[in-house]
Amino acid sequence: MRKQSLSFPPVSIRLSGDMILTSLVWVATALVVGMFLWLLGDLLFHGFNRLSLAFLTDAPQNSGREGGIGSILVSTLLILGVALLATLPLGLGTAVYLSEFSANKTGGKTTRLIRMSLNMLAGVPSIVFGLFGNALFCIWLGMGFSIWSGGLTLACMMLPLFISTTEAGLSAVPDEWRQGAAALGLSHASALWHVLLPAAAPAITAGLMLSIGRALAETAALIFTSGYVDRMPESLSDSGRALSVHIYDMSMNVTGGDETAYGSALVLIAMLVLISSIAVSLTNRFLAQRITPS
Amino acid sequence: MIWSRHNTSSLARADTALTRVTGSIALAVAVLLGLVLMLLIKESGAVLAEGGWIRFFNSDGWYPQSGEYNLLPMLWATLAASLGALLIALPLGVMSAVFSRFYAPVWMVSPLRRIMMLLAGIPSVVYGLWGLTVLVPLVGSWMPPGSSLLSAIFILALMILPTVSLTSEAALTAVSPASLQGAAALGLSRKGIVLGVAIPEARAGIMTGALLATMRALGETMAVLMVAGNVVQTPGSLFDSVRVLTANIALEMPYATGDHRAALFASGLLLMMIVTLLAWLAGRQQAGDERGHAHA
Numbered sequence: 001m002r003k004q005s006l007s008f009p010p011v012s013i014r015l016s017g018d019m020i021l022t023s024l025v026w027v028a029t030a031l032v033v034g035m036f037l038w039l040l041g042d043l044l045f046h047g048f049n050r051l052s053l054a055f056l057t058d059a060p061q062n063s064g065r066e067g068g069i070g071s072i073l074v075s076t077l078l079i080l081g082v083a084l085l086a087t088l089p090l091g092l093g094t095a096v097y098l099s100e101f102s103a104n105k106t107g108g109k110t111t112r113l114i115r116m117s118l119n120m121l122a123g124v125p126s127i128v129f130g131l132f133g134n135a136l137f138c139i140w141l142g143m144g145f146s147i148w149s150g151g152l153t154l155a156c157m158m159l160p161l162f163i164s165t166t167e168a169g170l171s172a173v174p175d176e177w178r179q180g181a182a183a184l185g186l187s188h189a190s191a192l193w194h195v196l197l198p199a200a201a202p203a204i205t206a207g208l209m210l211s212i213g214r215a216l217a218e219t220a221a222l223i224f225t226s227g228y229v230d231r232m233p234e235s236l237s238d239s240g241r242a243l244s245v246h247i248y249d250m251s252m253n254v255t256g257g258d259e260t261a262y263g264s265a266l267v268l269i270a271m272l273v274l275i276s277s278i279a280v281s282l283t284n285r286f287l288a289q290r291i292t293p294s
Numbered sequence: 295m296i297w298s299r300h301n302t303s304s305l306a307r308a309d310t311a312l313t314r315v316t317g318s319i320a321l322a323v324a325v326l327l328g329l330v331l332m333l334l335i336k337e338s339g340a341v342l343a344e345g346g347w348i349r350f351f352n353s354d355g356w357y358p359q360s361g362e363y364n365l366l367p368m369l370w371a372t373l374a375a376s377l378g379a380l381l382i383a384l385p386l387g388v389m390s391a392v393f394s395r396f397y398a399p400v401w402m403v404s405p406l407r408r409i410m411m412l413l414a415g416i417p418s419v420v421y422g423l424w425g426l427t428v429l430v431p432l433v434g435s436w437m438p439p440g441s442s443l444l445s446a447i448f449i450l451a452l453m454i455l456p457t458v459s460l461t462s463e464a465a466l467t468a469v470s471p472a473s474l475q476g477a478a479a480l481g482l483s484r485k486g487i488v489l490g491v492a493i494p495e496a497r498a499g500i501m502t503g504a505l506l507a508t509m510r511a512l513g514e515t516m517a518v519l520m521v522a523g524n525v526v527q528t529p530g531s532l533f534d535s536v537r538v539l540t541a542n543i544a545l546e547m548p549y550a551t552g553d554h555r556a557a558l559f560a561s562g563l564l565l566m567m568i569v570t571l572l573a574w575l576a577g578r579q580q581a582g583d584e585r586g587h588a589h590a
Contacts, residue, residue: 093320220515
C-alpha cells in the first residue's frame with residue numbers, strides 16, 4: 001500500500017488529475033440521480049391522471065383500458081396472504097432452529113447444509129421459481145393456475161430473505177438475556193416465547209416487510225402459477241392476476257393500456273415505499289432499543 | 295449460548311420437542327432447493343434423455359415445432375446483455391459510491407442512499423414499462439427498431455446500478471480509517487487516497503457486489519422481455535432485437551407442451567447452473583476477502 005502511494009506523479013499533474021476525478025464523480029452521481037428523477041417524473045406524469053378512488057375499487061373494463069384495478073388488488077392481497085401463511089411458520093421455525101438450537105447439537109453438518117441451501121435458493125432467478133411452481137403446485141399437486149399456486153411459489157422465493165433477517169434479529173438479542181432467563185429456570189421454549197421472540201419482534205417484522213416488498217414486486221414467478229384472469233377471484237383455487245402481472249399485461253398485450261399500466265405502477269410503488277418505510281423505522285427502533293438495556 | 299441442563303423434566307421435554315419441530319422445519323426448507331433441482335431435471339428429462347445436452351447446442355436453431363432446440367443464440371444474448379449492463383453499471387456505481395463516501399457534502403449522503411434504496415426496490419416490471427414507453431422509442435428514433443440489445447443493456451444497467459453502488463459504498467466504508475489517515479498524513483491528494491488506497495483495499499467487496507449484480511442481470515426476466523424485441527438470433531450488433539433465456543421461458547411457457555416444455559425447463563436448469571457458478575465465485579471472493587482482513 002505504502003509503495004503504491006509513494007509512486008504518485010508530481011504535484012502539478014496530480015492537481016489536474018484531482019479535478020478530473022472530482023468532476024467525473026460528480027457527473028456520475030448527477031447522472032444516476034437524473035435517471036431516477038426522470039423515471040419517477042415519467043411515472044407521475046403518465047400515471048397521475050388515472051389515479052382516483054374509483055380506480056382502486058372498480059373492476060377492470062374493456063380488458064383493463066377503462067375501469068379500475070379493484071379485483072386485481074384483491075387477488076394481489078390474497079396471493080400475498082397465502083404466501084405469508086406459508087412463509088411465517090416455516091421461516092420462523094428455521095430461523096429459531098438456526099440461531100437457538102443448531103449451535104452444537106447437530107455437529108454443524110446439518111446447519112451448514114441448511115445455510116448452503118438457503119444461500120443458493122436466494123440466488124435462483126424468479127423465472128426458475130415460476131417453472132418450479134408451475135411443475136410442483138399447478139401440475140403435480142393439481143392446484144392448477146390458482147391463488148394457492150402463486151402464493152406458495154412466492155413463499156418459496158421469500159423464505160431465504162425472511163429467514164436470514166429473522167435469524168439476524170434473534171442473534172442480535174444479547175446473550176445476557178438468555179442467561180437471565182436460564183437463571184430464572186425458564187425452559188428454552190418459554191424463554192424463546194417470553195423473552196427472545198418479543199425482543200427480536202421489530203427485526204422480524206422488518207424482515208417480513210422486506211419480504212412482502214419483494215413478493216409484491218414479483219412478476220415472472222406469477223405469470224404461469226397464479227395466472228392472468230382479471231375478474232374478482234371467488235375462492236383461493238381461482239386464478240387471480242397480481243398487480244405486477246397487470247402492469248405487464250397492460251403494457252405488452254393491450255394496446256392503449258399504457259395509462260392504466262402507469263397508474264397501476266404508481267399504486268404498486270406507493271405500496272412498496274410505504275412498506276419499506278415501515279421496515280426502515282422498525283429496524284431503527286430495534287437498533288435504538290438494543291443500545292439501552294445491555 | 296449457555297443453558298442449564300437441570301431443568302425440570304417436563305420443561306426439558308418441551309425443549310426437546312421444540313428442537314425436533316424447528317429442526318425438521320429447517321430441514322424441510324433445506325430440502326426445497328433439492329426439490330427445485332429435482333423437478334427441473336425431471337421435467338426436462340424428456341429432452342435430455344433423447345438427444346442429450348448436445349441437442350441444445352448443435353441444432354439448426356430454436357424451432358420448437360420441428361424439435362430443434364438450439365439455446366446458443368439466446369445464451370449469447372443473455373451474456374451480452376448482462377455483461378453490457380455491468381460495463382455501464384460498474385463504473386457509474388463505483389463512482390457514485392466514491393462520491394457519497396469521499397466527495398459529497400454531508401447533507402447529500404443520506405438522501406442519496408435513500409434514492410439508491412428506492413431504485414433498488416422498484417419492481418422490474420416497472421423498469422420494463424418505462425423502458426418500453428420511453429427508452430425504446432428514444433433508441434428507435436436514433437436507430438430503429440429500438441427494441442434491441444442496447445435498450446436491454448440500458449435497462450439492466452439502471453436496475454443493477456443500486457446493487458453495485460450500495461455494495462461498493464459498504465466496501466469503501468469498511469476501509470480501515472488508519473490507512474486513510476496514513477495516506478492523508480503522507481500528503482496524498484484526495485484522488486491519491488481514493489485510487490491508491492481506498493479502492494484497492496475495497497476491491498474484493500466491490501467485486502462481490504459486481505458478481506451479485508451480474509447474477510441479478512442474468513436472472514432478470516420482465517424488464518428485458520419488455521424492451522429487447524424477443525427475436526431469436528445471435529446478436530450481431532447493439533441494435534439487433536434479441537431474446538434472452540429468461541424471456542424465452544416467460545413467452546413460451548403458457549402454451550408449450552411435451553418436448554418443447556421440457557426444453558424450457560432445461561433452459562431454466564442451464565440458467566440456474568450459471569447463476570450458481572457466479573454465487574460460488576462471489577462466496578469464494580468474500581471468504582478470500584475475510585481471510586485477507588484477518589491477515590492484515
